[in-house]
Amino acid sequence: MEEDTKPILVPVGGDESNYGIMNIQFNPEDYKCKRPFHVEPTNIVSVNDDMQRVTDEASAMNKRIHYYSRLTSPADRALIAPDHVLPAPDEIYVYSPLGTAFKVDSCTDGYGKNSSLVTIFMIWNTMMGTSILSIPWGIKQAGFTSGIILILLMGILTFYCCYRVVKSRQMIPLTDTLNWEFPDVCKYYFGSFGQWSSLLFSMVSLVGAMIVYWVLMSNFLFNTGKFIYNFVHDINVTDIVPGTNGSNKVICPSAPSDHPPQNRSVMFSSGNRTGFELFEEWWDKSKTVPFYLIVVLLPLLNLKSPSFFAKFNVLGTVSVVYLVFLVTVKAAHLGIHLEFNWFTENEFFVPEFRILFPQLTGVLTLAFFIHNCVITLLQNNRNQENNVRDLFIAYFLVGLTYMYVGVIIFASFPSPPLSKECIEQNFLDNFPSDDIMSFVARIFLLFQMMTVYPLLGYLARVQLLRQFFGNAYPSLFHVLILNLAIAGAGVAMARFYPNIGGIIRYSGATCGLAFVFVFPSLIYMITLHRAGQLTWPALIIHIFIILLGLANLIAQFLL
Secondary structure, eight states: OGGGGSOSSBOSOSSOOOSSGGGOBOOHHHHHHOOOOOOOGGGEEOSSOSOOOOOHHHHHHHHHHHHHHTTSOTTTOOOOOOGGGSOOGGGOEEEOTTSOEEEOSOOOSSSOSBOHHHHHHHHHHHHOSGGGGTHHHHHHHHOHHHHHHHHHHHHHHHHHHHHHHHHHGGGSTTSOOTTOOHHHHHHHHHHHHHHHHHHHHHHHHHHHHHHHHHHHHHHHHHHHHHHHHHHHTTOOEEESSOBOOSSSOOBOTTOOTTSOOTTOEEEOSSSOHHHHHHHHHHSOTTTTHHHHHHHHHHHHHTOSOOHHHHTTTHHHHHHHHHHHHHHHHHHHHHOOOOOOOSSOOOSSOOOSSOTTTHHHHHHHHHHTOOTTTHHHHHHTBSOGGGHHHHHHHHHHHHHHHHHHHHHHHHHHSOTTTSOGGGOOSSGGGGSOTTOHHHHHHHHHHHHHHHHHHHHHHHHHHHHHHHHHHSSSOSOHHHHHHHHHHHHHHHHHHHHHOOOHHHHHHHHHHHHHIIIIIIHHHHHHHHHHHHTTOOOHHHHHHHHHHHHHHHHHHHHHHHO
């Protein structure tokens, strides 16, 4: 009963300040623990359990919490609920940006229980995705020197816009924004247009990522199956494409048209020729393998809870670390092959500056994209005062990783005898299917993507179906139709347009236009204008950022 004797109003003091007008504050311990906790059972997700339930007692207490919150205006926040109306720690949940709730074990002394180091690597792991495979190709399209400059500039620009997203909630006066996400901020400033446009561009990023994943999974599954078949049947196969000789072979699948197609192979040693040809007929990278993935992935997409797959997120870190290791080893064996031609192109090298540079900026927009979920990640940081610092360090590490992989692959690509133009949109395609290190990388990435793909499908399902039906799982029929549509788009792209660089830059430039360039800049300018603090330099700079985003999108369709 001693807990119930605590005063509801707490005098000014302690580390927290200015939480309400008239300088009336929450007790810091209560303030950090008493978050919204009651949600409908169907909207609850836990990484530990497939299904969670809120008890009737917790539901009743939730109504009492609402009663206390209405005793004063939300702005001054002078009243808080006494401890006896709060649920037990195992029934407390925190909201996610998608309207679901994640169960927490207990309250801590901070907003979350992650240290700055954990927060930094969470952001790094979330941001590092399939774009890393296309960075060397993007540098080739832009030119070596301009590619390095663009990685630096895009990293700085996207970090600044992400910083504006993080600060956007704090600039809204007289409103409780503690549990807001960036779409909520967009809705506050732009009404229903902000809500629906943020949903649209978020779906573009999700569906674009799922299509890229399907194309890459088809690629990795094809090469993995080919390696295993040849190894089991003791078949030595050489692709009929230009390439280097030796143990560290590099190939050029996108050879000029006078060379045979890349999927054709020549068998040199033992094995049943008829069986090999039959295998090639039924194991085709674009005609059959993309369809085989439906059998595996469609049942996983229809699961109500993807919590099981969340446990495999560590594979993302392992895959990236292994890719860095692979790049380092390959470069050590291949050496450095660079020749600086500033504006002219020759047979083996590309100019340092090329007009195709927007293709790299489109890839980088998605590569540095985390703006729609950065607030959620930083809310789990134990030391909120370090959010900006930790975000900067995470961006620096991501940019450093992209720079290292892109520069090393480009510089070590053997020119001559091969031209730098041979660098593929997925740089693993420059290594033959029988390359051991590349085979291991493809296995890692294939398994990682097959566990992440159901999570992406779940996020898309939650965002779309809840808007139209008020339920993330209205029926198996609705979910099946949505998943078939997304899977069909992936199969179609893998069959007719297996161009991951193009898909990445189109989706990156499209969703980046809203979440990276337009909304953060507009919200900042509106806030400054309402406060009477908008200056001409600030206006010009942020309008220029918006124009850069628009030009970035338009350029993707012109080049």
